[in-house]
Amino acid sequence: MTPAGPLTVQTTTDSADKAAALARGAVEARLAACAQIAGPVTSVYRWAGNIETAQEWQVLFKTTAARYPDLERHLLAAHDYETPEIIATEVVAGSAAYLSWITAGTAAG
Structure with missing residues (x-):
């Protein structure tokens, strides 16, 4: 089942400046109504056969299912x-006014 409503989309990057650039680029392009940056966080993961530990910043975008493909393309192109990580989670409930704001904030225009 493909989501039809609002989504939160998460990514991580290795610096606060890169996180800010990803957030600003998506909001300026109306691919997300807003983006929140949290960090640093410590990530532990397997990469190229090794266990790695890194400091990262999380970026959480508020968008719609209709704008997700463009947001994903943007993140893939802008990310180094x-x-x-690009993970979308469907918003199943929320303030009607806020959810409308997300839709308006991502409308082409």
Whole structure:
């Protein structure tokens, strides 16, 4: 089942400046109504056969299912990770006014 409504989309990057650039680029392009940056966080993951530990910043975008494909393309093009985290989660409930704001903030215009 493909989501039809609002989404939150998460990615991570290795600096606050890169996180800010990803957030600003998506909001300026109306691919997300807003983006929140949190960090640093410590990530532990397997990469190229090794267990790695890194300091990262999380970026959480508020968007719509209709804008997700363009947001994903934007993140893949703008991100410097070989395989960036891009995870979308459907918003199943929320303030009607806020959800409308997300839709308006991502409308082409």
